[in-house]
Amino acid sequence: MSDSVPDIVIGRLPLYLRALARLEQDGVPITSSHELGAQLGISSAQIRKDLSHFGEFGKQGTGYQVPYLREQLARILCVDRDWTVAVIGAGHLGRALAGYKGFGPRGFHVDVIFDNDPDIIGTQIGGLVVKPGESMVEELRARRIEIAMIAVPAAAAQSVTDRVVAGGVRAILNYAPIRLVVPDYVHVQDIDPVIHLQHMTYYLRT
Amino acid sequence: MSDSVPDIVIGRLPLYLRALARLEQDGVPITSSHELGAQLGISSAQIRKDLSHFGEFGKQGTGYQVPYLREQLARILCVDRDWTVAVIGAGHLGRALAGYKGFGPRGFHVDVIFDNDPDIIGTQIGGLVVKPGESMVEELRARRIEIAMIAVPAAAAQSVTDRVVAGGVRAILNYAPIRLVVPDYVHVQDIDPVIHLQHMTYYLRT
DNA sequence: GTCAATCTGTGATAGAATGCACAAACGATT
DNA sequence: AATCGTTTGTGCATTCTATCACAGATTGAC
Numbered sequence: 500m501s502d503s504v505p506d507i508v509i510g511r512l513p514l515y516l517r518a519l520a521r522l523e524q525d526g527v528p529i530t531s532s533h534e535l536g537a538q539l540g541i542s543s544a545q546i547r548k549d550l551s552h553f554g555e556f557g558k559q560g561t562g563y564q565v566p567y568l569r570e571q572l573a574r575i576l577c578v579d580r581d582w583t584v585a586v587i588g589a590g591h592l593g594r595a596l597a598g599y600k601g602f603g604p605r606g607f608h609v610d611v612i613f614d615n616d617p618d619i620i621g622t623q624i625g626g627l628v629v630k631p632g633e634s635m636v637e638e639l640r641a642r643r644i645e646i647a648m649i650a651v652p653a654a655a656a657q658s659v660t661d662r663v664v665a666g667g668v669r670a671i672l673n674y675a676p677i678r679l680v681v682p683d684y685v686h687v688q689d690i691d692p693v694i695h696l697q698h699m700t701y702y703l704r705t
Numbered sequence: 706m707s708d709s710v711p712d713i714v715i716g717r718l719p720l721y722l723r724a725l726a727r728l729e730q731d732g733v734p735i736t737s738s739h740e741l742g743a744q745l746g747i748s749s750a751q752i753r754k755d756l757s758h759f760g761e762f763g764k765q766g767t768g769y770q771v772p773y774l775r776e777q778l779a780r781i782l783c784v785d786r787d788w789t790v791a792v793i794g795a796g797h798l799g800r801a802l803a804g805y806k807g808f809g810p811r812g813f814h815v816d817v818i819f820d821n822d823p824d825i826i827g828t829q830i831g832g833l834v835v836k837p838g839e840s841m842v843e844e845l846r847a848r849r850i851e852i853a854m855i856a857v858p859a860a861a862a863q864s865v866t867d868r869v870v871a872g873g874v875r876a877i878l879n880y881a882p883i884r885l886v887v888p889d890y891v892h893v894q895d896i897d898p899v900i901h902l903q904h905m906t907y908y909l910r911t
Numbered sequence: 912g913t914c915a916a917t918c919t920g921t922g923a924t925a926g927a928a929t930g931c932a933c934a935a936a937c938g939a940t941t
Numbered sequence: 942a943a944t945c946g947t948t949t950g951t952g953c954a955t956t957c958t959a960t961c962a963c964a965g966a967t968t969g970a971c
Binding site: 509510512513514516517521538539540575576577578582591592594595596598599600601602605607645646648653669670672676677678686688690691692693694695696697698699700701702703704 | 715716718719720722723727744745746781782783784788797798800801802804805806807808811813851852854859875876878882883884892894896897898899900901902903904905906907908909910
């Protein structure tokens with residue numbers, strides 16, 4: 500076990516965690532790799548093999564205790580604690596992110612939001628006062644921000660990224676439609692809905 | 706060429722298209738698989754092989770004509786035309802999607818938005834009047850909507866999906882944190898920022 | 912015209928991910 | 942205690958993916 504687990508496996512763990520949280524909420528005490536797989540559209544063998552990278556969590560003949568496996572996955576993914584998040588950019592997207600109710604319950608707390616527009620700086624968004632971009636590095640450090648969500652235009656994204664990294668952030672959720680250049684120790688995940696749309700339109704031919 | 710191209714290859718084409726659009730805007734007339742790869746963090750060989758599934762678009766010794774390759778990729782992905790989109794759910798997320806300026810220029814036009822809340826129905830969002838959920842199937846058909854973006858709570862997502870499919874939609878961008886069950890001919894792409902965040906937190910273990 | 916430098920497209924190869932299938936283990940039932 | 946149905950964890954085979962490396966084509970310099 501635990502000998503540099505493939506990134507593609509890590510990417511599936513949050514899906515397992517989400518399904519388990521759902522089962523737990525529904526009061527299901529025990530599940531199986533088959534049930535999980537059916538719910539996620541993933542083969543049961545794959546789920547068992549993925550989990551085996553980290554240990555043995557089930558019982559033969561029975562399956563998995565839902566709360567126990569959820570706890571273990573949360574521990575593995577390091578989401579058995581809270582994380583501090585900054586939103587960069589207070590346009591439509593930034594405001595939606597700052598106001599999104601789905602982050603808090605899953606342990607991600609938006610503590611601060613930045614923008615460069617003088618008309619927006621100082622206004623309130625979801626209980627947060629918009630801070631000026633110039634104060635970003637100090638603010639990020641002072642508040643011990645660990646994750647940044649970048650919601651600025653493509654043209655500004657790289658320079659904003661450089662400052663976010665200077666502020667000590669090591670994980671970036673990037674909504675800008677460009678590839679960000681970051682040091683090796685910084686992780687980036689990209690979200691661009693248009694990319695997903697174009698992926699689907701390929702199959703809509705005819 | 707064209708003998709059932711792997712889906713993973715299709716998924717990269719929008720990235721190539723995005724990079725080419727950027728180069729074209731910057732007035733770069735010619736590029737190479739090396740330059741594209743450097744910009745995207747993908748090996749040049751991979752780009753050449755991906756493109757080779759669809760034909761020969763470059764010239765040896767020279768590279769690729771940016772406008773020509775962009776056109777060809779747009780044609781392959783079927784984004785050399787416009788698409789009609791519906792947003793389902795007029796909460797924070799639905800409103801952000803309906804107001805997002807990044808869809809139109811890339812050929813995706815939000816024509817209608819639905820919600821079930823009587824207080825929201827009839828209000829205006831980004832120039833659109835919110836329609837009631839009951840009228841969904843007829844409205845989707847009447848407007849020939851091709852793509853739906855689902856931005857409703859998890860509990861409502863599956864029943865909404867069933868109606869969207871009944872309305873003739875064959876592609877769904879799903880923001881709800883559950884796996885949607887759809888007929889084979891319907892395509893689904895999921896977006897859940899929390900999944901991406903949890904993917905990164907794994908690596909933030911110190 | 913010749914040569915060096917460059918770049919594409921692709922066959923071959925190495926590598927990674929997935930699915931299969933079974934031994935071992937467990938609980939329920941008789 | 943014996944049996945049956947179920948489920949895990951895993952070695953193995955298969956399939957899928959990515960990379961290597963080179964022939965052939967093109968350009969530009971001299």
